Amino acid sequence: MTTASILRLPQLSGRFVPVWRRNLLVWRKLAIASVLGNIADPLLYMLALGYGLGSLVGEVGGMSYVAFIGTGMVCQSAMFTSSFEGMYSAFSRMHVQRTWEAIINAPIALDDVVFAEWIWCGTKAVMSTTAILLVIQALGFGHTWLALLILPLGFLVGLCFGALGLVMNALAPGYDFFTYFFTLVITPMLLFSGVYFPVDQMPAWLAAVAGGLPLKHAIDIARPLMLGRIPSNVIVHVAVLLAYSFAAYYVAVMLTRRRLLK
Amino acid sequence: MNDGAATIERPARTAPAPSGAPVLHVHELRKRYGELEVVRGLSFDIRRGECFALLGPNGAGKTTTLRCCLGLIDPDGGAIELVGEPVPRAAREARIRVGVVPQMDNLDPDFTVRENLLIYGGYFRIRRSVLDERIPRLLEFAGLAGKAQTSIRTLSGGMKRRLTLARALINDPELLILDEPTTGLDPQARHLIWDGLRQLLKQGKTILLTTHFMDEAERLATRLAVIDHGTMIACDTPQALLETHVEPEVVEVYGEDARAWATARGRALSNRLEIAGETAFCYATDAAPLLADLATHAGVRYLHRPANLEDLFIKLTGRELRD
Numbered sequence: 001m002t003t004a005s006i007l008r009l010p011q012l013s014g015r016f017v018p019v020w021r022r023n024l025l026v027w028r029k030l031a032i033a034s035v036l037g038n039i040a041d042p043l044l045y046m047l048a049l050g051y052g053l054g055s056l057v058g059e060v061g062g063m064s065y066v067a068f069i070g071t072g073m074v075c076q077s078a079m080f081t082s083s084f085e086g087m088y089s090a091f092s093r094m095h096v097q098r099t100w101e102a103i104i105n106a107p108i109a110l111d112d113v114v115f116a117e118w119i120w121c122g123t124k125a126v127m128s129t130t131a132i133l134l135v136i137q138a139l140g141f142g143h144t145w146l147a148l149l150i151l152p153l154g155f156l157v158g159l160c161f162g163a164l165g166l167v168m169n170a171l172a173p174g175y176d177f178f179t180y181f182f183t184l185v186i187t188p189m190l191l192f193s194g195v196y197f198p199v200d201q202m203p204a205w206l207a208a209v210a211g212g213l214p215l216k217h218a219i220d221i222a223r224p225l226m227l228g229r230i231p232s233n234v235i236v237h238v239a240v241l242l243a244y245s246f247a248a249y250y251v252a253v254m255l256t257r258r259r260l261l262k
Numbered sequence: 263m264n265d266g267a268a269t270i271e272r273p274a275r276t277a278p279a280p281s282g283a284p285v286l287h288v289h290e291l292r293k294r295y296g297e298l299e300v301v302r303g304l305s306f307d308i309r310r311g312e313c314f315a316l317l318g319p320n321g322a323g324k325t326t327t328l329r330c331c332l333g334l335i336d337p338d339g340g341a342i343e344l345v346g347e348p349v350p351r352a353a354r355e356a357r358i359r360v361g362v363v364p365q366m367d368n369l370d371p372d373f374t375v376r377e378n379l380l381i382y383g384g385y386f387r388i389r390r391s392v393l394d395e396r397i398p399r400l401l402e403f404a405g406l407a408g409k410a411q412t413s414i415r416t417l418s419g420g421m422k423r424r425l426t427l428a429r430a431l432i433n434d435p436e437l438l439i440l441d442e443p444t445t446g447l448d449p450q451a452r453h454l455i456w457d458g459l460r461q462l463l464k465q466g467k468t469i470l471l472t473t474h475f476m477d478e479a480e481r482l483a484t485r486l487a488v489i490d491h492g493t494m495i496a497c498d499t500p501q502a503l504l505e506t507h508v509e510p511e512v513v514e515v516y517g518e519d520a521r522a523w524a525t526a527r528g529r530a531l532s533n534r535l536e537i538a539g540e541t542a543f544c545y546a547t548d549a550a551p552l553l554a555d556l557a558t559h560a561g562v563r564y565l566h567r568p569a570n571l572e573d574l575f576i577k578l579t580g581r582e583l584r585d
Binding site for chain 1: 377
């Protein structure tokens with residue numbers, strides 16, 4: 001491919017839909033296991049930390065610690081699910097099974113495939129967000145209509161980390177490569193975005209760094225929503241998430257073209 | 263595979279290219295990777311109803327040529343028209359009417375045999391009712407009629423290839439492109455694939471295949487092109503190529519004494535002589551003098567046979583190994 005055709009903006013068409021649908025059909029075969037996996041982990045954290053640690057710390061940021069950590073879990077799980085989908089699952093389809101190769105021999109372009117995978121990452125994030133939201137509500141929190149807005153937020157978080165995952169996917173020589181992403185991106189994101197404790201508990205310089213993390217902006221939207229309040233600075237938070245999403249998606253498209261169309 | 267099972271009506275939305283126009287037209291195709299030009303001015307036309315084979319050693323540029331023709335990579339020069347559409351500009355429109363059997367199996371392991379065809383048909387936006395009617399016939403054609411609900415993971419290599427062939431026919435393509443369709447298959451499985459392809463040709467389908475198996479080309483191709491280092495060395499019917507390039511008779515002489523006999527006697531009695539390891543290949547218009555001489559040499563074994571495509575291929579591309 002020439003440099004110009006690699007840099008070209010993504011060419012989109014409605015042809016991505018059957019590719020997205022293919023992923024949905026595969027997911028449906030394993031839906032129960034997948035949903036259980038989505039719920040079990042965050043539920044354990046919520047119970048153990050929420051009630052265990054929660055009994056020591058009491059209320060945090062105007063909500064019970066279980067609800068506090070539960071909201072963090074919603075965003076965290078959207079991040080995990082979509083990162084995993086963009087890396088391990090996409091890599092299986094692209095490299096191991098050569099599914100993408102089969103698809104681009106049909107009248108579907110590689111740009112459509114990457115777009116479908118990206119939207120699929122967001123879709124999976126919504127699924128896990130939904131599952132955890134239901135758990136939180138079963139535990140007696142977040143009984144407000146505004147909490148439903150956490151679902152589209154989950155989609156946005158999914159687009160953000162799905163796109164970052166797809167960047168890694170386009171660069172990966174093998175599955176082991178994805179460990180870097182967990183160490184360098186996911187873990188700091190978990191610890192410094194306010195999932196387990198408020199960001200303002202950290203020294204000012206660290207809090208400032210956290211301000212650059214997309215997960216922090218997602219959590220800043222989710223917590224007020226869970227309490228039934230409109231979050232402040234929504235536009236800034238959404239803008240940060242969108243900026244990460246689209247920038248990473250564009251990079252992912254370019255790198256995938258470079259990898260496969262040669 | 264069953265006779266006539268894959269006779270499939272053309273979907274209403276795709277108009278066939280006017281007959282007479284080539285199904286695939288490639289003109290002065292060029293493609294380079296860095297310093298290396300892997301396709302160097304390749305030109306050929308494929309006419310409706312023929313089976314055109316691209317023959318060449320590994321690295322000759324076969325797969326790159328196919329990928330250019332499908333619009334998956336942009337050529338550096340030249341013009342391609344696939345089923346009447348300019349490629350890469352209208353590659354997507356062209357691929358709607360083309361079927362592809364890739365070199366490596368890429369069936370979807372998460373789906374059953376039938377689901378694989380259904381999902382793939384979805385990529386072409388073929389209506390479900392059309393697919394429901396088409397899929398049983400394709401499965402029968404592929405000899406997989408009883409396997410519709412079987413998981414891909416349990417299929418043998420030959421079954422997977424046949425299903426891949428059926429998948430490539432899901433859109434009733436005007437041109438079927440196969441990249442080394444029988445590499446890695448056992449002889450029984452290869453023959454089944456060849457039977458299937460012959461049936462398709464009988465029904466008037468057009469086929470482009472790449473291969474480095476001479477018997478495959480010999481059995482299937484109505485016309486073949488030998489390419490090496492990205493250029494066309496020869497292109498004609500197998501018969502005409504043999505007549506033009508190779509002496510009609512070959513005597514292969516084996517054994518320890520073969521080399522000594524070839525230097526002392528064989529060279530003078532052949533039109534052309536090649537020695538590879540412990541075998542001497544004597545090419546001749548008339549092999550009678552060779553055979554008479556060999557009859558007096560007890561120390562060598564020999565085989566007298568008509569020239570075939572392998573001889574042609576070796577003559578045109580040389581004996582050295584390609585990796």
